[in-house]
Amino acid sequence: MSKTPRVFQDPAIDALVRMMLELASESWVTRARLAALEAKVGSVEELVLPPEAEAALTAERDAFVRKLFAVLEG
Numbered sequence: 001m002s003k004t005p006r007v008f009q010d011p012a013i014d015a016l017v018r019m020m021l022e023l024a025s026e027s028w029v030t031r032a033r034l035a036a037l038e039a040k041v042g043s044v045e046e047l048v049l050p051p052e053a054e055a056a057l058t059a060e061r062d063a064f065v066r067k068l069f070a071v072l073e074g
Contacts, residue, residue: 019071
């Protein structure tokens with residue numbers, strides 16, 4: 001028996017809603033952190049990542065996308 005409550009008749013819709021809420025949550029955290037960083041740095045032009053940090057961010061993004069779409073696997 002599933003511990004996740006069903007709101008919609010189609011479980012796929014429930015999965016999409018969970019995915020959307022997770023994405024919205026991540027988006028809000030990112031916006032708050034970016035605002036704090038911009039306030040501290042003072043200039044957005046100064047926020048350039050070195051190549052190794054860009055590669056690490058790419059790996060994090062890939063993991064994030066897998067996490068988002070995992071809810072569709074049910």
